[in-house]
Amino acid sequence: MSKISSRSQQLEAFDRLLTIMDELREQCPWDRKQTIESLRHLTIEETFELSDAILDADLEEVKKELGDILLHIVFYAKIGEEKGAFDIATVIESLCEKLIRRHPHIYGDTEANDDEAVKQNWEKIKLQEKGNKSVLGGVPRSLPALIKAMRIQEKARGVGFDWEDKAQVWEKVEEEMQEFKEAFDVTAPEDIDRERATGEFGDVLFSLINYARFVDINPEEALEKTNRKFIYRFQYLEEAAKKAGKNLGDMTLNEMDIFWNEAKKH
Template sequence: MKEIKKTPDLNRKAKLEAFDRLLTIMDELRENCPWDMKQTLESLRHLTIEETYELSDAILEGDLEEVKKELGDLMLHNIFYAKIASEQKEFDVADVLNSVCDKLIGRHPHIYGDVDAEDEKAVKENWEKIKLQEKGNKKKSVLGGVPKSLPALVKAMRIQEKARGVGFDWEEPKQVWDKVEEEMQEFHAEFNPEEGEVDQAKAQEEFGDLLFSLINYARFVNINPEEALERTNKKFIKRFQYIESESAKDGKSITEMSLEEMDEYWVKAKKL
């Protein structure tokens, strides 16, 4: 085994005490609070999804105070799930933590074993290969670990990342961009109302291919397409709300304004 660098954690005792405090509070709430007593794995599921998106928003806003709060909420949910499972005699939080520790050690043979991994690409390739080789792994495909319920854009990115993890990827950005242009031409060929009736099903299929290729290119040049799109969403909302507020100050109703009038406010919003 290789020598592992380890910087002393001067705050380890406080971290362990805080974790123990959370476990104690969870035990107390589960036995004494009417709401907490009623919760199940299923009832908490949608709340966890909501908390995850709130954490994502805080990260994009660069609000570290909110990031801290949302991480706390997610930590609580993790403890909550483990508490419920322990009551059902299935597993407890120690099993959860030991399981992920064992997985991390097994998936990092370049740290805890004698495997060499010179860069990030090699690490990812090893990770995917080990996943398929692990005893008891029921997923026969590299793509088997991509959750079915992921939003389509995020799912496309994860599919591409996992394929790349076993070497199925383009070699140069130009190759990927050529594919984007090819898909754009194919979409335009199907969706060209000026030349006759549009086959909506084929146009939709080609548009999906175009989106997939754009996501692939973004990934290839180290742009997170989900984050990029969400930042554009936030930018559009901010500019549109500027139109609403500033036009109201001028005594205008946005529902009665012309596109040219709204565009004047839009230009002002962009300058800000």
């Protein structure tokens, strides 16, 4: 593990990064060519790579990915400086001021005795700052649907719109599942009302995400772990079938289940 640097060493390292960014922007053809727009998709990719490292609990990789994201932040700030719009100092100062405003229980006289109170204060202050007409106005439109559902529910809870206990939420889950079942409980597939069934399935997912929040489970993280578990087991199945001289496409489901159950033991 790397040693923990002193504050002066941290500032020196950041200064070195800023100097390198200046040099690259001036001397490197690729770096000179980049714009805020061209960096956008790369930043998204780097964020997902950091997410992978976190899920893998690989701190060395987390360190590397944080470096990549920090480079992007410095890069955006450099372009902002060239445009006369902002620089890294104004970005940091703006962040510092926001943190102070949104933590009145630390820098003011507001009381917040637990993390839930802090989150509610944060959302209320954020709503006032942005001047949104809706509490949900600050949820990015392009968020993946599952994460968006989590943020919508968290923001609604921030102003007191929420269930009182998890039993109520589970009743809602069962209600939505029954409605979904009814939407698909027809004899002929062509008789299914696809639009209604799609809506009911969305309601099931939304209610399950709500319940996960009440029992302190991150549904996105839970689903990704299940994805990875399925990938591991399926790839084990592929490899086992190959070693047995078999082709998955020619195997019966019962034959594949033998290898699948073996994978579950590993």
